[in-house]
Amino acid sequence: DGGITQSPKYLFRKEGQNVTLSCEQNLNHDAMYWYRQDPGQGLRLIYYSQIVNDFQKGDIAEGYSVSREKKESFPLTVTSAQKNPTAFYLCASSPRRAGDEQYFGPGTRLTVT
Amino acid sequence: GDSVTQMEGPVTLSEEAFLTINCTYTATGYPSLFWYVQYPGEGLQLLLKATKADDKGSNKGFEATYRKETTSFHLEKGSVQVSDSAVYFCALSPLGQGGKLIFGQGTELSVKP
Numbered sequence A: 001d002g003g004i005t006q007s008p009k010y011l012f013r014k015e016g017q018n019v020t021l022s023c024e025q026n027l028n029h030d031a032m033y034w035y036r037q038d039p040g041q042g043l044r045l046i047y048y049s050q051i052v053n054d055f056q057k058g059d060i061a062e063g064y065s066v067s068r069e070k071k072e073s074f075p076l077t078v079t080s081a082q083k084n085p086t087a088f089y090l091c092a093s094s095p096r097r098a099g100d101e102q103y104f105g106p107g108t109r110l111t112v113t
Numbered sequence B: 001g002d003s004v005t006q007m008e009g010p011v012t013l014s015e016e017a018f019l020t021i022n023c024t025y026t027a028t029g030y031p032s033l034f035w036y037v038q039y040p041g042e043g044l045q046l047l048l049k050a051t052k053a054d055d056k057g058s059n060k061g062f063e064a065t066y067r068k069e070t071t072s073f074h075l076e077k078g079s080v081q082v083s084d085s086a087v088y089f090c091a092l093s094p095l096g097q098g099g100k101l102i103f104g105q106g107t108e109l110s111v112k113p
Helices: none
Strands: A004-007 A010-013 A019-025 A031-037 A043-051 A054-057 A064-066 A076-078 A087-094 A108-112 B003-006 B011-014 B019-021 B023-026 B032-038 B044-050 B056-059 B062-065 B075-077 B086-093 B107-112
Touching: A004 A087, A010 A019, A019 A031, A019 A087, A019 A108, A043 A064, A076 A087, B003 B086, B011 B019, B019 B107, B023 B032, B023 B086, B032 B062, B044 B062
Parallel strands: A010 A108, B011 B107
Antiparallel strands: A004 A019, A019 A076, A031 A043, A031 A087, A043 A054, A064 A076, A087 A108, B003 B023, B019 B075, B032 B044, B032 B086, B044 B056, B056 B062, B062 B075, B086 B107
């Protein structure tokens, strides 16, 4: 089955620790995206990548980092510099052509205490 | 800049009631428009899309028509079911920005038996 996988589903960390969220796709899509979703709010774009070895900051990139070494993988690191890291994180991919829909993973709920 | 505005929720309806969720947008040219649905604790799923003016997207009894003159893409369903309870997001794909999407803030729908 083609799709996007995110792991783990739930993640717990202590304040001050960096944590990496996994996102893998086997749809052969060029573009991948990371969003943050807070309760009762919409999606905010963190980072996106339209091609391997290249990525751009979204609207709320501070305190986050990414890499895109392989077409199918786009991991997100939440660093200790992110002031309010507890949130639901969604990864998506698309063929990159304008007008194409994005395909979403199931999400990772991160709780930092 | 480009933006999407949705009616605020939550929207509470009885089963078999008619549903309308308003969505208006601001954008240059003719962006593609989308409706996504998110069930509790899950990622987003594409519900329907329209790529040009006067197009009607439809899926699972839901419909939305791309209205350029009113810059709107309202979601409708003639008879809702309890299983339609979810959060609905309207989104647009800005021209010239690859596969990026701009989302509205989401509208929560609750359908009571």
